[in-house]
Amino acid sequence: MFFVLNLTHQVTLHPSYFGRSMHELVTGKLLKDVEGTCTGRYFIITIMDTVNISEGRVLPGSGLAEFNVSYRAVVWRPFKGETVDAIVTSVNQVGFFADAGPLPLFVSSHLIPPDIKFDPNATPPQFTNNEDSVIEIGTHVRVKLIGTRAEVGSMYAIASIKEDYLGCLQGS
Amino acid sequence: MGKQLDLGHHLRYPITVSKLLKAPGDSIKKQEPILQYKFTTVREVGDPFGEQWKEKQVTFADWDSPSDGTMRKWKIQEGMVIEKNMMFAEIEEDCPHSIQFAGLCGICGKDMTEMSWASAKNDTDRAKINMIHDQTALTVSQDEASKAEEELQRRLLRDRKLSLVVDLDQTIIHACIEPTIGEWQADPSAGNYEVLQQVKSFQLNDDGPRGLANGCNYYIKMRPGLKEFLNKVSEMYELHVYTMGTRAYALNIAKIVDPDKRLFGDRIISRDENGNMTAKSLARLFPVDTKMVVIIDDRADVWPKNRMNLIKVHPYDFFVGIGDINSTYLPKREELPKDVEIPKLKPSKPIEAAAVTSEGKTDGIGATRVSSKTPIAPTEGAKVSALEELVRMGGGDDQALRLEQAAEQENLLEKQIKERPLLHMQEQLDKEEDEADDEEAKEEVKNGETVTEHPHHKHNLLKDDDIELMYLEKHLTQIHKSFYEQYDGALVNAQGGRIAQLKPSHSRKVPIKEKAGDLSIVPDVAEVMPRIKTRTLEGCVIVMSGLVPLGVDIMRSEIALQAMSFGAVIHYKVSSKVTHLVASTSRTRTTKVKQAARREKIKIVSQQWLLNSMSKWKKEDEGPYLVHVSESDRKRAAGEEGSSPPSDMNETDDSSDDESASSGGEETDSIPSNSQDMSLELDDLAPSEDYDEGQSPVEQMNNFDWNLADAELEAFMDESDSEASDTASEISTNSGDRTPRSGEKRKYNDREESVDSDGDSDAESTLAKKQRVANKRSTGLKSLTSEQSLPTPGPTNDGEGGEDDGASKGIQEDDEDDGFDLERELMEQLENADSDGGG
Known part of the structure; x- marks a missing residue:
């Protein structure tokens, strides 16, 4: 689910950048540092704007200036039970892997409807029910997350397509 | 899917079950109490007045379920007293957690890394097997793995196929990053232009250890006939790629070899997913059953557990001397002396010839050696590899070692780019070519095939003649x-x-x-x-000469293991049972060759015979591979067959002589030590000594290869622990042996006897025997022999024993020949050494 959050971040700036356009530099550095990262609970998708940039404080010893920046960002936190769209990245006999944006997820064969079977002889290997559903690398699928786990800087999820309206997205 | 619950060791037994909280059929949750029990403890209790006494206390406690599921059966009743840990209930679990992805159960989506007070053991341990080619985060349980494998086997049987695991580097392709190749490729006038037209290239931008090598071109040469080979084979086999290169490298190669992914599909595993930097294992892909798997690889030693499934392929060495660019992580390849025809090269330029030899030898060791164009003594190679072996064994999955290897690879790659070994080699080749225009300069045989003279006007370094x-x-x-x-x-x-x-x-x-x-x-x-x-080499009894470095047990050497896998029987020594002597072409005058020359039945062949036979799985006709044995060896051999030696220099007493006569040519098959070789090599140093033949000993000396002798002496010295005693007696041995004498045959018999007569042919007993023989001799050195033939600790035991024995013989001979001065001197030295060892 997507949220707009007020967040803060500390940006340090090298003394060689001290000057007139310091605030732009700080904002730029913020974007570079923060956008697209994962905190372990959510992904920071994009920064909408900076609310406030504190006065710079020169750090003793290094001479770098430190700014406290508060900003608004769109974040995405995957929840258990959430339905997301994903692109298949790898298929094997145990199940298939897909990426829902920044989130790698795995759909095991237990969570695939029984009529969709693994076909190792096809090139590339695929899950198919020999009708309209063909899941191979690059296929767009709609899945439901049934479990997530966070590690420092990354998240993983287990998903299912064993429900109505899940699975291959036609015409996409 | 029932799961037995046990109480656990940590409870204070005996306990009394006071209440069962769940009835069969009830659903239970993780960490929910399912059982109440009580136990009594004795505790020290005190009051404010300082009195203390012991008191029995009854404690009630809950037993919490370690997993979700349904209660199925109790094996205990209320009121029961339990003395020790036991299985007390059976529950049906909701989820077996048999597929896990990055710590998540792939079936129920629960976090497997979570631990709580109730969990009996780590849930991640339930699925430990990693059997997916391109993923390391996904693991499955044993059950799931065998299910998957069974499915695979059924499918293969239905299609009448087998699995084939294919190695990349030097098996089906040869890779190289030398920039020279790109230049040659672009330049139609370059000598190697034609062959290089099929060489493909790509750039690699993975995060591997590169440094300077970053962004360089990889040049890939496919083994001749690869396309047809793979197409044909893929009808009978399902192909997997298993390489020690990085994943990006493997994918790029697969793109070249198999552009439409028809052959390999996604069945590619690289060192990134292998989980082991030094060895490959079929268990990584086929964890349960390897019944239907065949491997082709150019190295047998990286498959320690799966030798039986392996077809060893002759390494493909297109870019001469480059070797395997991904091999730095692997243990060093065991080198065979290359089949080089040294004498045919211009004798006026011995240094260059030697350089070519060393180039030939380097193919596994890589560019480090290529650049140093100095002849490398065989001992050095042996020592280096022994050291590296130790480092490797000690290392394990040491991080430091890993870094070192990464750095080594980087070095190797950089070296290739900077030093351009191929360019140098071609230049040198051209130079030689110019100098000897009409002389038919032979090139080394690269692919185990007999050299076909190329009609090219110019000799090219790179050849495409692999079949x-x-x-x-x-x-x-x-x-x-x-x-x-x-x-x-x-x-x-x-x-x-x-x-x-x-x-x-x-x-x-x-x-x-x-x-x-x-x-x-x-x-x-x-x-x-x-x-x-x-069936290939059935009935062949093979003795090898000059193929394995002195310190290495022949039976464990790569070539012997291979020969044995082809049905050959390997012997240490030449005997009447032996049918073939496989000799290195560079050393055709070893003792074994001479011994074998005496027996007409034994075919003396070059190692190419063995390699080709093993490559073709067909016993090759020995004719073309027969090694030229120098006439003198044959002649002497023939003469000696008839004449009996008149005298015995070794003062062996009669009893041992008789024994030797009775035990005739009957030699034990497997003598675990190489002490035989050691002592026999000594004889190699001695020139032939047949007065009977009317040949003057000096004449014999003329064609005696002193260089060889020196090299061997050096090797010998290096091998020994360089104790003072060893060195001293060593020298005396040589000086003693150089004095011409007859009765060599007696000497052989003498030595053979010492081994033959003890049936179990144990190393220790061999030594004991020799010691006994030595004791019978009347010398003042008895104490020495007994001292020295005590088993020295460590793996060099056998070799040491052999040396010492040979050495002591030398001493004895000297003391009889030269009088007592030398003896005294030696005794002093030895005593010193002994007291050193004692102190």
């Missing part, structure tokens, strides 16, 4: 055929019984092949293949 894949295809077809022959045979038998009687016509194919029947009757490739292979 290994042709044989390989034949072998794979053969294995496939006999595997399914055996399977079909087993099917008929397994079918047997009633159905077969009722429907004899249908018994074979229809019912069982659809379901692929009972998998237990599937034959094992690891049995089928060796059966075919052993």
